[in-house]
Amino acid sequence: MDATFLGERLETARATFATLERQLADPDVAADPAQLEPIARERARLEPLVLGYDQLLSLREQEQQARELLRDSRGDLEMESLAQEELAQLALGIAALEEQLTLALLPRDPRDERSVMLEIRAGAGGDEAALWAGDLARMYERYAQSVGWKVQPVSASEAELGGYKELILAIKGDGVYSQLKFEAGVHRVQ
Secondary structure, three states: OOHHHHHHHHHHHHHHHHHHHHHHHOHHHHHOHHHHHHHHHHHHHHHHHHHHHHHHHHHHHHHHHHHHHHHHOOOOHHHHHHHHHHHHHHHHHHHHHHHHHHHHHOOOOOOOOOOEEEEEEOOOOOHHHHHHHHHHHHHHHHHHHHOOOEEEEEEEEEOOOOOEEEEEEEEEOOOHHHHHOOOOOOOEEO
């Protein structure tokens, strides 16, 4: 993405963020939960972009100062070396941050914020497959709990020696689908 286009998009995000913050400060909006929720959600989505953009502007300012230092220290080999080293580090930081912000500006899948139903079925393999399905279910439950999602079994068909022949879990929380949508195999996410 072109640096000027990236800057324009980030400036737009910053202006939108400021507008949303003003709306959140409005007592009428705060009193209406139906109006408050989408505004707060959009603000939370834009906050990392705005913070990243502020960091990018700070790094660019530091880069400009390092260039001035390099220009002012012509003849002083030690100072030139330090300034060039700082410029190289700043260039790497700026490039990484620009790439991160470019990816953050890509359009999001509208389904990413949804909750999911996770199906786990024991495949071919009898009791061992059922034990594996049980281990897989515990892994998903622990992961979901570690990120603050709620897991609730919807239906379960337990195997004789442990594990599950079939298990369906409802996983609810923020961004569940975005994290689990690429899961595939004997289990699937819907």
